[in-house]
Amino acid sequence: MTSTCATSTVKKAATIFWSKCGSIFENLALEEWIFRRHDLDSLGEVMIAWSNTPTVVYGRHQNPFLEANTEFLSVAGIDLARRHSGGGTVFHGHGNINLSIVTTHKNHCRPRNLTWIAEALNSEFGTKITPTKRDDLVFPDGERKVSGTAARIVKGRAYHHLTLLVDEDLDLLRACLKSPFRGRVKTNATESVPAKAIGQLSQDVPGIKIDDVRDVLFQNFALQYETCNIVVVNALDESAFPGVNATEAELRSWDWRFAKSPKFTLDGSTLVENGLITSSAVRPDLAGRPFDEVLPQFHGWAASQTAPLKSDASAAGSRDT
CATH class of the missing domain: 3.30.930.10 (Bira Bifunctional Protein; Domain 2)
Structure with a gap:
């Protein structure tokens, strides 16, 4: 060597x-x-x-x-x-x-x-x-x-x-x-x-x-x-x-740990900048929230899905582990 x-x-x-x-x-x-x-x-x-x-x-x-x-x-x-x-x-x-x-x-x-x-x-x-x-x-x-x-x-x-x-x-x-x-x-x-x-x-x-x-x-x-x-x-x-x-x-x-992350887009529909959700077509109600606190709500949700959104509790219960 x-x-x-x-x-x-x-x-x-x-x-x-x-x-x-x-x-x-x-x-x-x-x-x-x-x-x-x-x-x-x-x-x-x-x-x-x-x-x-x-x-x-x-x-x-x-x-x-x-x-x-x-x-x-x-x-x-x-x-x-x-x-x-x-x-x-x-x-x-x-x-x-x-x-x-x-x-x-x-x-x-x-x-x-x-x-x-x-x-x-x-x-x-x-x-x-x-x-x-x-x-x-x-x-x-x-x-x-x-x-x-x-x-x-x-x-x-x-x-x-x-x-x-x-x-x-x-x-x-x-x-x-x-x-x-x-x-x-x-x-x-x-x-x-x-x-x-x-x-x-x-x-x-x-x-x-x-x-x-x-x-x-x-x-x-x-x-x-x-x-x-x-x-x-x-x-x-x-x-x-x-x-x-x-x-x-x-x-x-x-x-x-989180805010230093470069901005990213999830499923082409949710934008996260400085650790915060800037906008989301599938969960507009979560705009401004830290992504790490609400990420279970995005498990399994692709931008192509058209089914009605589940409640927070249902989404958490069906999270992908």
């Missing part, structure tokens, strides 16, 4: 922040704080690692209603979060490790990161994982995707973050990512490219544990630096990360 970036030499220092927080909002807030405020020049590069409760995380320019079954998530108590980076939608859970490598734009290199991660896993566990041109990690059959990638670059700083499926509930993953509105929405929002198949390490390495994978990744990241400290952190520790709670609150907000 080779990288398309310049050859990397051993660098002076780095820190691994291991967050034990179980909330995606807390972990994304920590990532944002470190990305914006960590002193890369004097303290060196950073890798952040975490696992959190079941969550669907979608890209900055995506439409959550098109990417996930948001109603199922609400009923199941599964979080829905918009991240700052672009790219496609992913599922996080206790059987998944999330890594974020924060560096300068100059040193930013996704292929190099994926190469050392794949080589570390292959050496330790006997797998044959390889990076792809799309900056994913796949099993040797070329079909099963075990990791997806996204990145962000701002003012000379960059991060590369990725998921790594170890031993996840794949049935739950599929249920969360099955949108009832797929094929019914017209939008310029970024749409995820579905993997041909989902892979995870436990398929090829029975009994593999999250802790084992995390230790291997920590050890191999540290080999790239003269010194590398591992710090267990509380993501919302204001003394260590001043202002991080305000960032976490923003990530949880309706304005960030």
Whole structure:
């Protein structure tokens, strides 16, 4: 495996922040704080690692209603979060490790990161994982995707973050990512490219544990630096990360999660802008309402239907799940 970036030499220092927080909002807030405020020049590069409760995380320019079954998530108590980076939608859970490598734009290199991660896993566990041109990690059959990638670059700083499926509930993953509105929405929002198949390490390495994978990744990241400290952190520790709670609150907000979605048209008859229904030929009475609050009323309603509208209660009772 080779990288398309310049050859990397051993660098002076780095820190691994291991967050034990179980909330995606807390972990994304920590990532944002470190990305914006960590002193890369004097303290060196950073890798952040975490696992959190079941969550669907979608890209900055995506439409959550098109990417996930948001109603199922609400009923199941599964979080829905918009991240700052672009790219496609992913599922996080206790059987998944999330890594974020924060560096300068100059040193930013996704292929190099994926190469050392794949080589570390292959050496330790006997797998044959390889990076792809799309900056994913796949099993040797070329079909099963075990990791997806996204990145962000701002003012000379960059991060590369990725998921790594170890031993996840794949049935739950599929249920969360099955949108009832797929094929019914017209939008310029970024749409995820579905993997041909989902892979995870436990398929090829029975009994593999999250802790084992995390230790291997920590050890191999540290080999790239003269010194590398591992710090267990509380993501919302204001003394260590001043202002991080305000960032976490923003990530949880309706304005960030829903109003940031690019405008879209459902079934050619309902327009949604800034998270609000602007107009609807099939439900004009819902104009001005947040789409996420009334979306059950649009399950199964195509613009070509001519039958009389059902009441709210009937429509909710016949929703597509």
